[in-house]
Amino acid sequence: MTESEAAVAWAAPYRADPIDATANLPGSKSLTNRVLVLAALADAPSHIVAPLRARDTELMASALRSLGTRIDETADGWRVEPGPLRGPAEVDCGLAGTVMRFVPPVAALASGDVSFDGDPYARERPMSTVLAALRDLGVVIDDGGRGALPFIVHGTGDVPGGVVTIDASASSQFVSALLLSGCRYRDGVDVRHSGKPVPSMPHIDMTITQLRTRGVEVDDSEPDRWVVRPGTPKAVDVRVEPDLSNAGPFIAAALATGGRVRVSDWPEATDQAGDRWREIATLMGATVVRDDSDLVVDATGAIRGVDLDLHDVGELTPVVAALCALASAPSYLRGIGHLRGHETDRLAAIAAEINALGGDVTELDDGLEVRPRPLHRGTFATYADHRMAHAGVVLALGVDGVRVENIATTAKTYPGFADEWERFVR
Ligand SMILES: O=C(O)C1=C[C@@H](OP(=O)(O)O)[C@@H](O)[C@H](O)C1
Numbered sequence: 001m002t003e004s005e006a007a008v009a010w011a012a013p014y015r016a017d018p019i020d021a022t023a024n025l026p027g028s029k030s031l032t033n034r035v036l037v038l039a040a041l042a043d044a045p046s047h048i049v050a051p052l053r054a055r056d057t058e059l060m061a062s063a064l065r066s067l068g069t070r071i072d073e074t075a076d077g078w079r080v081e082p083g084p085l086r087g088p089a090e091v092d093c094g095l096a097g098t099v100m101r102f103v104p105p106v107a108a109l110a111s112g113d114v115s116f117d118g119d120p121y122a123r124e125r126p127m128s129t130v131l132a133a134l135r136d137l138g139v140v141i142d143d144g145g146r147g148a149l150p151f152i153v154h155g156t157g158d159v160p161g162g163v164v165t166i167d168a169s170a171s172s173q174f175v176s177a178l179l180l181s182g183c184r185y186r187d188g189v190d191v192r193h194s195g196k197p198v199p200s201m202p203h204i205d206m207t208i209t210q211l212r213t214r215g216v217e218v219d220d221s222e223p224d225r226w227v228v229r230p231g232t233p234k235a236v237d238v239r240v241e242p243d244l245s246n247a248g249p250f251i252a253a254a255l256a257t258g259g260r261v262r263v264s265d266w267p268e269a270t271d272q273a274g275d276r277w278r279e280i281a282t283l284m285g286a287t288v289v290r291d292d293s294d295l296v297v298d299a300t301g302a303i304r305g306v307d308l309d310l311h312d313v314g315e316l317t318p319v320v321a322a323l324c325a326l327a328s329a330p331s332y333l334r335g336i337g338h339l340r341g342h343e344t345d346r347l348a349a350i351a352a353e354i355n356a357l358g359g360d361v362t363e364l365d366d367g368l369e370v371r372p373r374p375l376h377r378g379t380f381a382t383y384a385d386h387r388m389a390h391a392g393v394v395l396a397l398g399v400d401g402v403r404v405e406n407i408a409t410t411a412k413t414y415p416g417f418a419d420e421w422e423r424f425v426r
Protein backbone atom coordinates (compact mmCIF):
# COMPACT_ATOMS: atom_id res chain seq x y z
CA MET A 1 0.00 0.00 0.00
CA THR A 2 1.24 3.51 -0.79
CA GLU A 3 1.57 6.23 1.87
CA SER A 4 -1.39 8.17 0.46
CA GLU A 5 -3.56 5.04 0.56
CA ALA A 6 -2.54 4.54 4.17
CA ALA A 7 -3.46 8.14 5.04
CA VAL A 8 -7.16 7.64 4.26
CA ALA A 9 -9.42 5.01 5.75
CA TRP A 10 -8.54 1.71 4.13
CA ALA A 11 -11.13 -0.21 2.12
CA ALA A 12 -10.15 -3.47 3.81
CA PRO A 13 -11.09 -6.56 1.81
CA TYR A 14 -14.63 -8.02 2.00
CA ARG A 15 -15.07 -11.68 1.21
CA ALA A 16 -18.40 -13.41 0.70
CA ASP A 17 -17.02 -16.90 0.00
CA PRO A 18 -14.99 -19.17 2.33
CA ILE A 19 -11.33 -18.37 2.67
CA ASP A 20 -8.63 -21.05 2.28
CA ALA A 21 -5.27 -19.51 3.12
CA THR A 22 -2.07 -19.82 5.16
CA ALA A 23 -0.71 -17.23 7.61
CA ASN A 24 3.00 -16.95 8.41
CA LEU A 25 3.27 -14.76 11.46
CA PRO A 26 6.13 -12.51 12.54
CA GLY A 27 7.78 -13.05 15.93
CA SER A 28 6.14 -12.46 19.30
CA LYS A 29 6.32 -8.92 20.68
CA SER A 30 6.20 -10.11 24.28
CA LEU A 31 8.96 -12.67 23.80
CA THR A 32 11.18 -10.38 21.74
CA ASN A 33 11.08 -7.58 24.30
CA ARG A 34 11.74 -9.88 27.26
CA VAL A 35 14.61 -11.57 25.44
CA LEU A 36 16.10 -8.16 24.55
CA VAL A 37 15.98 -6.95 28.17
CA LEU A 38 17.48 -10.16 29.53
CA ALA A 39 20.17 -10.20 26.83
CA ALA A 40 21.14 -6.65 27.86
CA LEU A 41 21.36 -7.75 31.53
CA ALA A 42 23.22 -11.01 30.75
CA ASP A 43 26.77 -12.15 31.48
CA ALA A 44 27.86 -12.42 27.81
CA PRO A 45 26.71 -11.69 24.23
CA SER A 46 23.79 -13.65 22.76
CA HIS A 47 21.89 -14.08 19.49
CA ILE A 48 18.18 -13.52 18.97
CA VAL A 49 16.94 -15.36 15.90
CA ALA A 50 13.70 -14.26 14.17
CA PRO A 51 12.90 -11.42 16.58
CA LEU A 52 9.85 -9.30 15.85
CA ARG A 53 11.01 -6.20 13.97
CA ALA A 54 8.18 -3.77 14.65
CA ARG A 55 7.68 -0.41 16.34
CA ASP A 56 7.48 -1.83 19.89
CA THR A 57 10.61 -3.97 19.53
CA GLU A 58 12.63 -1.32 17.66
CA LEU A 59 11.79 1.09 20.50
CA MET A 60 13.01 -1.50 23.01
CA ALA A 61 16.24 -2.04 21.07
CA SER A 62 16.80 1.75 20.84
CA ALA A 63 16.17 2.16 24.57
CA LEU A 64 18.69 -0.53 25.47
CA ARG A 65 21.24 0.82 22.98
CA SER A 66 20.95 4.27 24.54
CA LEU A 67 21.75 2.68 27.92
CA GLY A 68 24.99 1.16 26.60
CA THR A 69 23.95 -2.19 25.09
CA ARG A 70 25.34 -3.05 21.68
CA ILE A 71 22.72 -4.55 19.35
CA ASP A 72 23.93 -5.48 15.85
CA GLU A 73 22.01 -6.80 12.88
CA THR A 74 22.79 -10.37 11.82
CA ALA A 75 21.54 -12.37 8.84
CA ASP A 76 18.71 -13.83 10.91
CA GLY A 77 18.14 -11.33 13.73
CA TRP A 78 20.15 -9.51 16.35
CA ARG A 79 23.38 -10.04 18.28
CA VAL A 80 23.18 -8.40 21.70
CA GLU A 81 26.31 -7.50 23.63
CA PRO A 82 25.72 -6.26 27.16
CA GLY A 83 27.76 -3.21 28.19
CA PRO A 84 28.01 -1.19 31.38
CA LEU A 85 24.60 0.47 31.79
CA ARG A 86 24.92 4.24 31.78
CA GLY A 87 23.13 7.53 31.29
CA PRO A 88 22.50 10.21 30.36
CA ALA A 89 19.94 8.79 27.98
CA GLU A 90 16.52 9.55 26.58
CA VAL A 91 14.04 6.74 26.08
CA ASP A 92 11.10 7.02 23.67
CA CYS A 93 8.45 4.55 24.81
CA GLY A 94 6.11 5.19 21.87
CA LEU A 95 2.86 3.57 22.99
CA ALA A 96 4.59 0.35 24.10
CA GLY A 97 3.57 -0.90 27.53
CA THR A 98 6.56 -3.23 27.56
CA VAL A 99 9.00 -0.35 26.98
CA MET A 100 7.45 2.09 29.47
CA ARG A 101 7.20 -0.60 32.19
CA PHE A 102 10.24 -2.87 31.56
CA VAL A 103 12.92 -0.24 30.87
CA PRO A 104 12.71 2.02 33.98
CA PRO A 105 13.83 -0.86 36.24
CA VAL A 106 16.79 -1.37 33.86
CA ALA A 107 17.55 2.36 33.89
CA ALA A 108 17.70 2.16 37.68
CA LEU A 109 20.81 -0.01 37.18
CA ALA A 110 22.48 2.61 34.97
CA SER A 111 24.78 5.30 36.28
CA GLY A 112 23.29 8.62 35.22
CA ASP A 113 19.93 10.18 34.45
CA VAL A 114 17.54 8.46 32.07
CA SER A 115 14.49 10.38 30.89
CA PHE A 116 11.36 8.70 29.56
CA ASP A 117 8.51 9.94 27.39
CA GLY A 118 6.28 8.54 24.66
CA ASP A 119 3.29 9.15 22.39
CA PRO A 120 0.67 11.58 23.73
CA TYR A 121 -1.63 8.72 24.80
CA ALA A 122 1.28 6.90 26.51
CA ARG A 123 1.08 9.61 29.19
CA GLU A 124 -2.41 8.34 30.04
CA ARG A 125 -1.40 4.70 30.54
CA PRO A 126 -1.08 3.39 34.13
CA MET A 127 2.52 3.74 35.29
CA SER A 128 2.53 4.94 38.90
CA THR A 129 2.75 1.41 40.36
CA VAL A 130 6.15 0.78 38.75
CA LEU A 131 7.48 4.19 39.79
CA ALA A 132 6.29 3.75 43.41
CA ALA A 133 7.74 0.22 43.52
CA LEU A 134 11.12 1.39 42.26
CA ARG A 135 11.17 4.13 44.89
CA ASP A 136 10.39 1.52 47.56
CA LEU A 137 13.34 -0.51 46.24
CA GLY A 138 15.70 2.45 46.65
CA VAL A 139 15.56 4.24 43.28
CA VAL A 140 15.27 8.03 42.92
CA ILE A 141 12.72 9.13 40.29
CA ASP A 142 11.46 12.55 39.32
CA ASP A 143 7.97 12.42 37.81
CA GLY A 144 6.78 15.87 38.89
CA GLY A 145 4.20 14.13 41.09
CA ARG A 146 2.31 12.86 38.00
CA GLY A 147 2.86 9.13 38.48
CA ALA A 148 2.97 8.85 34.69
CA LEU A 149 5.17 9.65 31.70
CA PRO A 150 7.27 11.77 31.33
CA PHE A 151 9.72 11.08 34.18
CA ILE A 152 13.44 10.81 34.93
CA VAL A 153 15.13 7.84 36.60
CA HIS A 154 18.25 9.01 38.47
CA GLY A 155 20.31 5.84 38.16
CA THR A 156 23.28 5.23 40.45
CA GLY A 157 24.42 1.92 38.99
CA ASP A 158 23.21 0.02 42.04
CA VAL A 159 19.75 -0.86 43.35
CA PRO A 160 19.29 -2.27 46.86
CA GLY A 161 16.11 -4.24 45.94
CA GLY A 162 14.24 -6.37 48.49
CA VAL A 163 10.57 -6.68 49.43
CA VAL A 164 7.95 -4.56 47.68
CA THR A 165 4.16 -4.71 47.78
CA ILE A 166 2.24 -3.47 44.74
CA ASP A 167 -1.27 -3.48 43.34
CA ALA A 168 -0.83 -5.10 39.92
CA SER A 169 -4.53 -5.38 39.11
CA ALA A 170 -4.20 -2.79 36.32
CA SER A 171 -1.40 -4.61 34.47
CA SER A 172 0.69 -7.77 34.73
CA GLN A 173 3.51 -5.74 33.20
CA PHE A 174 4.12 -4.10 36.60
CA VAL A 175 5.14 -7.51 37.97
CA SER A 176 7.11 -8.59 34.89
CA ALA A 177 9.03 -5.30 34.90
CA LEU A 178 10.26 -5.78 38.48
CA LEU A 179 11.10 -9.47 38.01
CA LEU A 180 13.12 -8.97 34.81
CA SER A 181 15.58 -6.48 36.30
CA GLY A 182 15.19 -7.58 39.93
CA CYS A 183 17.74 -10.36 39.46
CA ARG A 184 20.39 -7.67 39.10
CA TYR A 185 19.36 -5.81 42.25
CA ARG A 186 21.62 -6.33 45.27
CA ASP A 187 19.06 -8.34 47.27
CA GLY A 188 17.00 -9.47 44.28
CA VAL A 189 13.28 -8.73 44.59
CA ASP A 190 10.39 -10.14 46.55
CA VAL A 191 7.28 -8.77 44.81
CA ARG A 192 3.94 -9.15 46.57
CA HIS A 193 0.61 -8.27 45.03
CA SER A 194 -2.24 -6.88 47.08
CA GLY A 195 -5.48 -5.96 45.34
CA LYS A 196 -7.95 -7.35 42.82
CA PRO A 197 -6.66 -10.31 40.75
CA VAL A 198 -3.66 -9.71 38.49
CA PRO A 199 -4.61 -9.92 34.78
CA SER A 200 -2.65 -11.57 31.97
CA MET A 201 -0.98 -14.25 34.13
CA PRO A 202 0.46 -16.10 31.10
CA HIS A 203 2.65 -13.04 30.55
CA ILE A 204 4.07 -13.35 34.07
CA ASP A 205 4.66 -17.06 33.41
CA MET A 206 6.52 -16.05 30.24
CA THR A 207 8.73 -13.70 32.29
CA ILE A 208 9.48 -16.46 34.80
CA THR A 209 10.27 -19.02 32.08
CA GLN A 210 12.67 -16.59 30.41
CA LEU A 211 14.43 -15.86 33.72
CA ARG A 212 14.74 -19.56 34.64
CA THR A 213 16.03 -20.41 31.15
CA ARG A 214 18.92 -18.07 31.96
CA GLY A 215 19.65 -19.68 35.33
CA VAL A 216 17.91 -17.07 37.48
CA GLU A 217 16.14 -18.53 40.51
CA VAL A 218 12.47 -17.56 40.79
CA ASP A 219 10.10 -18.78 43.49
CA ASP A 220 6.45 -18.39 42.50
CA SER A 221 5.12 -21.13 44.78
CA GLU A 222 2.91 -18.74 46.76
CA PRO A 223 -0.02 -17.05 45.03
CA ASP A 224 0.52 -13.34 44.37
CA ARG A 225 4.18 -13.46 45.41
CA TRP A 226 7.28 -13.73 43.22
CA VAL A 227 10.78 -13.97 44.67
CA VAL A 228 13.74 -13.46 42.34
CA ARG A 229 17.15 -14.27 43.81
CA PRO A 230 20.04 -11.98 42.91
CA GLY A 231 22.12 -13.21 39.98
CA THR A 232 23.24 -12.28 36.49
CA PRO A 233 21.22 -13.96 33.71
CA LYS A 234 23.28 -16.36 31.59
CA ALA A 235 23.50 -15.45 27.92
CA VAL A 236 21.28 -17.78 25.88
CA ASP A 237 20.69 -17.86 22.11
CA VAL A 238 17.00 -18.07 21.27
CA ARG A 239 14.63 -18.31 18.32
CA VAL A 240 11.51 -16.22 18.89
CA GLU A 241 8.13 -17.97 18.46
CA PRO A 242 5.52 -16.49 16.07
CA ASP A 243 3.17 -13.98 17.72
CA LEU A 244 0.05 -15.97 18.57
CA SER A 245 -1.91 -12.90 19.67
CA ASN A 246 -1.39 -11.53 16.18
CA ALA A 247 -2.76 -14.82 14.84
CA GLY A 248 -6.16 -13.47 15.95
CA PRO A 249 -7.37 -11.74 12.78
CA PHE A 250 -6.15 -14.63 10.60
CA ILE A 251 -7.94 -17.26 12.70
CA ALA A 252 -10.98 -15.00 12.82
CA ALA A 253 -10.99 -14.95 9.00
CA ALA A 254 -11.82 -18.66 9.01
CA LEU A 255 -14.82 -18.03 11.28
CA ALA A 256 -15.97 -14.84 9.54
CA THR A 257 -16.05 -16.50 6.10
CA GLY A 258 -16.80 -20.12 7.08
CA GLY A 259 -13.48 -21.13 5.58
CA ARG A 260 -10.17 -22.78 6.44
CA VAL A 261 -6.99 -21.11 7.74
CA ARG A 262 -3.62 -22.67 8.37
CA VAL A 263 -1.22 -20.89 10.75
CA SER A 264 2.40 -21.97 10.26
CA ASP A 265 4.70 -22.98 13.12
CA TRP A 266 2.27 -22.96 16.04
CA PRO A 267 4.45 -23.89 19.06
CA GLU A 268 3.79 -27.23 20.81
CA ALA A 269 4.15 -25.59 24.21
CA THR A 270 4.19 -21.88 24.92
CA ASP A 271 3.50 -19.22 27.53
CA GLN A 272 1.88 -16.95 24.96
CA ALA A 273 -1.62 -15.69 25.73
CA GLY A 274 -2.51 -16.16 22.06
CA ASP A 275 -2.41 -19.94 22.51
CA ARG A 276 -5.93 -19.49 23.93
CA TRP A 277 -7.11 -18.89 20.34
CA ARG A 278 -7.34 -22.68 19.95
CA GLU A 279 -9.99 -22.85 22.65
CA ILE A 280 -11.78 -19.63 21.70
CA ALA A 281 -12.10 -20.57 18.01
CA THR A 282 -13.44 -23.99 19.04
CA LEU A 283 -16.04 -22.45 21.37
CA MET A 284 -17.12 -20.15 18.55
CA GLY A 285 -17.78 -23.13 16.29
CA ALA A 286 -14.53 -23.92 14.46
CA THR A 287 -12.67 -27.21 14.37
CA VAL A 288 -9.06 -26.68 15.39
CA VAL A 289 -6.40 -29.33 14.72
CA ARG A 290 -2.66 -29.56 14.50
CA ASP A 291 -1.06 -30.68 11.26
CA ASP A 292 2.63 -31.26 11.98
CA SER A 293 3.89 -27.88 13.13
CA ASP A 294 0.87 -25.97 11.80
CA LEU A 295 -2.51 -25.15 13.31
CA VAL A 296 -5.52 -25.64 11.03
CA VAL A 297 -8.78 -23.85 11.78
CA ASP A 298 -11.85 -25.02 9.86
CA ALA A 299 -15.12 -23.16 10.18
CA THR A 300 -18.03 -24.23 8.08
CA GLY A 301 -21.03 -22.98 10.03
CA ALA A 302 -22.32 -19.92 11.83
CA ILE A 303 -20.30 -18.23 14.58
CA ARG A 304 -21.58 -19.18 18.04
CA GLY A 305 -22.15 -16.61 20.75
CA VAL A 306 -19.86 -17.16 23.76
CA ASP A 307 -19.57 -16.32 27.44
CA LEU A 308 -15.84 -15.91 28.06
CA ASP A 309 -13.62 -14.72 30.88
CA LEU A 310 -10.72 -13.08 29.06
CA HIS A 311 -8.96 -11.80 32.21
CA ASP A 312 -5.83 -13.85 31.41
CA VAL A 313 -5.79 -13.03 27.71
CA GLY A 314 -7.25 -9.53 27.50
CA GLU A 315 -5.25 -8.53 24.43
CA LEU A 316 -7.33 -10.98 22.36
CA THR A 317 -10.55 -9.05 23.14
CA PRO A 318 -10.88 -6.66 20.17
CA VAL A 319 -10.82 -9.46 17.58
CA VAL A 320 -13.02 -11.73 19.73
CA ALA A 321 -15.53 -8.86 20.05
CA ALA A 322 -15.55 -8.36 16.27
CA LEU A 323 -16.40 -12.05 15.83
CA CYS A 324 -19.11 -11.77 18.50
CA ALA A 325 -20.68 -8.95 16.48
CA LEU A 326 -20.88 -11.36 13.50
CA ALA A 327 -22.20 -14.27 15.60
CA SER A 328 -25.64 -15.86 15.68
CA ALA A 329 -26.32 -15.22 19.39
CA PRO A 330 -25.30 -12.71 22.08
CA SER A 331 -21.92 -12.91 23.82
CA TYR A 332 -20.47 -11.81 27.13
CA LEU A 333 -16.77 -10.98 27.47
CA ARG A 334 -15.76 -10.67 31.11
CA GLY A 335 -12.81 -9.92 33.39
CA ILE A 336 -11.34 -7.22 31.16
CA GLY A 337 -11.79 -3.91 33.00
CA HIS A 338 -8.02 -3.42 32.75
CA LEU A 339 -8.36 -2.95 28.98
CA ARG A 340 -9.31 0.65 29.76
CA GLY A 341 -5.55 1.19 30.37
CA HIS A 342 -4.34 -0.43 27.15
CA GLU A 343 -3.38 1.43 23.93
CA THR A 344 -6.75 3.16 24.25
CA ASP A 345 -9.81 2.54 26.43
CA ARG A 346 -10.54 -0.62 24.47
CA LEU A 347 -13.96 -1.28 26.03
CA ALA A 348 -15.22 2.18 25.05
CA ALA A 349 -13.54 2.01 21.62
CA ILE A 350 -14.94 -1.41 20.71
CA ALA A 351 -18.47 -0.45 21.81
CA ALA A 352 -18.37 2.89 19.97
CA GLU A 353 -17.01 1.49 16.71
CA ILE A 354 -19.19 -1.62 16.43
CA ASN A 355 -22.24 0.46 17.35
CA ALA A 356 -21.33 3.02 14.68
CA LEU A 357 -21.73 0.20 12.13
CA GLY A 358 -25.22 -0.59 13.46
CA GLY A 359 -24.14 -3.02 16.18
CA ASP A 360 -25.43 -3.36 19.72
CA VAL A 361 -22.57 -3.50 22.21
CA THR A 362 -22.87 -2.46 25.85
CA GLU A 363 -19.88 -1.61 27.99
CA LEU A 364 -20.06 -3.39 31.36
CA ASP A 365 -17.98 -2.58 34.44
CA ASP A 366 -15.47 -5.29 33.62
CA GLY A 367 -16.39 -6.32 30.10
CA LEU A 368 -18.68 -6.19 27.10
CA GLU A 369 -22.08 -7.53 26.10
CA VAL A 370 -22.30 -7.98 22.34
CA ARG A 371 -25.69 -8.54 20.70
CA PRO A 372 -25.31 -9.33 17.00
CA ARG A 373 -27.23 -7.05 14.61
CA PRO A 374 -27.07 -6.67 10.84
CA LEU A 375 -24.10 -4.33 10.31
CA HIS A 376 -23.73 -1.74 7.57
CA ARG A 377 -20.95 0.06 5.73
CA GLY A 378 -18.96 2.77 7.49
CA THR A 379 -15.55 3.76 8.83
CA PHE A 380 -14.07 1.92 11.79
CA ALA A 381 -11.81 4.21 13.88
CA THR A 382 -8.74 2.60 15.45
CA TYR A 383 -7.51 5.05 18.15
CA ALA A 384 -3.82 4.34 17.33
CA ASP A 385 -4.49 0.79 18.56
CA HIS A 386 -3.15 -2.09 16.47
CA ARG A 387 -5.70 -4.51 17.87
CA MET A 388 -8.61 -2.17 17.08
CA ALA A 389 -7.31 -2.22 13.50
CA HIS A 390 -7.35 -6.04 13.61
CA ALA A 391 -10.96 -5.95 14.81
CA GLY A 392 -11.80 -3.56 11.95
CA VAL A 393 -10.39 -5.80 9.22
CA VAL A 394 -12.31 -8.79 10.58
CA LEU A 395 -15.57 -6.82 10.47
CA ALA A 396 -14.72 -5.60 6.96
CA LEU A 397 -14.29 -9.21 5.88
CA GLY A 398 -17.86 -10.00 6.89
CA VAL A 399 -19.56 -6.65 6.12
CA ASP A 400 -19.30 -5.09 2.67
CA GLY A 401 -18.09 -1.47 2.65
CA VAL A 402 -16.28 -1.19 5.99
CA ARG A 403 -13.21 1.06 5.88
CA VAL A 404 -10.51 0.89 8.56
CA GLU A 405 -8.99 4.18 9.60
CA ASN A 406 -5.17 4.40 10.16
CA ILE A 407 -4.38 0.79 9.28
CA ALA A 408 -0.69 1.81 9.53
CA THR A 409 -1.08 1.68 13.32
CA THR A 410 -0.68 -2.10 13.02
CA ALA A 411 3.08 -1.41 12.65
CA LYS A 412 3.21 -1.40 16.47
CA THR A 413 3.52 -5.18 16.32
CA TYR A 414 3.16 -6.13 12.65
CA PRO A 415 4.80 -3.98 9.95
CA GLY A 416 3.32 -4.67 6.52
CA PHE A 417 0.12 -6.05 8.04
CA ALA A 418 -2.19 -4.51 5.41
CA ASP A 419 -0.22 -5.98 2.51
CA GLU A 420 -0.08 -9.37 4.16
CA TRP A 421 -3.84 -9.21 4.89
CA GLU A 422 -4.56 -8.39 1.21
CA ARG A 423 -2.44 -11.34 0.09
CA PHE A 424 -4.02 -13.63 2.67
CA VAL A 425 -7.63 -12.72 2.01
CA ARG A 426 -7.65 -12.37 -1.79
O1 LIG B 1 4.01 -8.42 29.29
C1 LIG B 1 3.57 -8.37 28.15
O2 LIG B 1 4.26 -8.60 27.15
C2 LIG B 1 2.14 -8.05 27.96
C3 LIG B 1 1.27 -8.15 29.02
C4 LIG B 1 -0.17 -7.84 28.91
O3 LIG B 1 -0.39 -6.58 29.49
P1 LIG B 1 -1.53 -6.29 30.62
O4 LIG B 1 -1.25 -7.16 31.78
O5 LIG B 1 -1.36 -4.83 30.89
O6 LIG B 1 -2.84 -6.63 29.96
C5 LIG B 1 -0.63 -7.84 27.46
O7 LIG B 1 -1.95 -7.36 27.37
C6 LIG B 1 0.31 -7.02 26.61
O8 LIG B 1 -0.11 -7.01 25.27
C7 LIG B 1 1.70 -7.62 26.63
Ligand SMILES: C=C(OP(=O)(O)O)C(=O)O
Binds near residue numbers: 096097343
Ligand atom coordinates in the same frame (compact mmCIF):
# COMPACT_ATOMS: atom_id res chain seq x y z
C1 LIG C 1 -1.84 -4.24 25.52
C2 LIG C 1 -1.00 -4.36 24.49
O1 LIG C 1 0.21 -3.78 24.36
P1 LIG C 1 1.27 -3.13 25.37
O2 LIG C 1 2.44 -4.06 25.35
O3 LIG C 1 1.59 -1.80 24.76
O4 LIG C 1 0.62 -3.03 26.72
C3 LIG C 1 -1.37 -5.17 23.31
O5 LIG C 1 -0.48 -5.39 22.46
O6 LIG C 1 -2.53 -5.60 23.17
